[in-house]
Amino acid sequence: MLINELAKRTGVTVHTIRFYERYGLIRGQRNPDVTSNNYLHYDDECVARLELILDAKSAGFTLQEIGEIIDAWYKDTYTKREKRQILERKIQALDDKIKELRQMKKIIKDCLEEIAS
Amino acid sequence: MLINELAKRTGVTVHTIRFYERYGLIRGQRNPDVTSNNYLHYDDECVARLELILDAKSAGFTLQEIGEIIDAWYKDTYTKREKRQILERKIQALDDKIKELRQMKKIIKDCLEEIAS
DNA sequence: ATCAACCATAGACTATACTCTATGGTTGAT
DNA sequence: ATCAACCATAGAGTATAGTCTATGGTTGAT
Numbered sequence: 001m002l003i004n005e006l007a008k009r010t011g012v013t014v015h016t017i018r019f020y021e022r023y024g025l026i027r028g029q030r031n032p033d034v035t036s037n038n039y040l041h042y043d044d045e046c047v048a049r050l051e052l053i054l055d056a057k058s059a060g061f062t063l064q065e066i067g068e069i070i071d072a073w074y075k076d077t078y079t080k081r082e083k084r085q086i087l088e089r090k091i092q093a094l095d096d097k098i099k100e101l102r103q104m105k106k107i108i109k110d111c112l113e114e115i116a117s
Numbered sequence: 118m119l120i121n122e123l124a125k126r127t128g129v130t131v132h133t134i135r136f137y138e139r140y141g142l143i144r145g146q147r148n149p150d151v152t153s154n155n156y157l158h159y160d161d162e163c164v165a166r167l168e169l170i171l172d173a174k175s176a177g178f179t180l181q182e183i184g185e186i187i188d189a190w191y192k193d194t195y196t197k198r199e200k201r202q203i204l205e206r207k208i209q210a211l212d213d214k215i216k217e218l219r220q221m222k223k224i225i226k227d228c229l230e231e232i233a234s
Numbered sequence: 235a236t237c238a239a240c241c242a243t244a245g246a247c248t249a250t251a252c253t254c255t256a257t258g259g260t261t262g263a264t
Numbered sequence: 265a266t267c268a269a270c271c272a273t274a275g276a277g278t279a280t281a282g283t284c285t286a287t288g289g290t291t292g293a294t
Contacts, residue, residue: 004240015283018242023281037290039241052224059221060177060214063281073228083232087225094222097177098215104176105211107169108204111190115200121270132253135272140251154260156271180251 003028006042010050017050023063025053025070045074060097065090120145123159127167134167140180142170142187162191177214182207 007014020026021040026049028040049070056066072078072086124131137143138157143166145157166187173183189195189203 002241013283014241016281019282037241038243039290055217055221055224057281058217060218061221069225080232084229087229087232091222091225091229094218094225098218100172100175101177101211101215101218104172104178105208107172108186108208108211112201112204112208115197115204119271130253131271133251136252154271155273156260174251 001042002039003042006046006050009047010054012050012054020050020053020063023067025049025063025067049074059094061090061093065093118159119156120159123163123167126164127171129167129171137167137170137180140184142166142180142184166191176211178207178210182210 001009003014003017006012007017010017012020017026021028026042026046028042028046030038030040052070052073053063053066056069057063061069068086069090072083078086118126120131120134123129124134127134129137134143138145143159143163145159145163147155147157169187169190170180170183173186174180178186185203186207189200195203
């Protein structure tokens with residue numbers, strides 16, 4: 001598919017997809033048989049990557065961190081051991097963040113109780 | 118206390134405190150009896166506000182959102198009802214975020230399982 | 235052939251949240 | 265009196281993550 005279809009499928013704008021591509025999070029392929037244009041083609045893996053990026057961003061990861069997750073996911077130069085280590089660290093980061101969110105929730109709840117009294 | 122002590126007590130730099138003050142999140146007071154300088158003085162409420170800002174930032178709130186929380190907390194022009202409403206919305210936002218974090222955790226866990234197999 | 239709708243690159247612009255520099259005045263210990 | 269260590273404002277600079285504009289080429293339906 002071309003970039004416009006990828007954008008429509010994922011809800012990410014064409015501009016932002018290009019930005020992610022420059023950043024190294026996804027990569028389109030040129031068809032070497034076609035010389036009349038230099039259009040980039042995207043496959044289902046690109047869709048999956050963009051969906052992962054969206055989820056990871058919602059979870060508060062930076063693009064840098066998302067890049068690390070994507071590398072652990074797709075990059076074959078990592079050993080299984082290395083991949084596991086990277087991803088387990090990300091899970092730890094998520095657990096820490098959940099803890100912080102719960103703490104903040106408690107702070108606000110305490111304030112609510114103070115208001116009620 | 119002066120800004121330097123506030124910085125030391127909270128771990129927030131003098132520069133960042135001034136930035137937050139310009140942003141409207143905290144406010145120092147000038148002593149009208151002293152005319153030789155224009156030093157700003159900060160009290161314990163400022164310490165509490167900065168600690169709240171740190172916690173809220175860790176939870177992923179923007180400064181804009183933190184301003185809303187602080188207003189609900191300290192601003193007396195809001196009714197109890199209004200304060201409650203604002204803070205309950207923030208708790209809802211935290212719950213939503215926790216859900217997103219758990220979802221991301223599941224995604225990474227699934228990936229880890231795939232690697233293991 | 236033409237024209238809307240697409241494709242590409244390059245680079246300028248924006249918002250958020252700092253972070254730092256420049257400049258100049260004040261305080262307090264020696 | 266002097267000098268390090270503070271205080272203030274103003275404004276420039278940085279990093280992250282987009283977002284938009286300019287420019288020019290391609291495709292496909294009419």
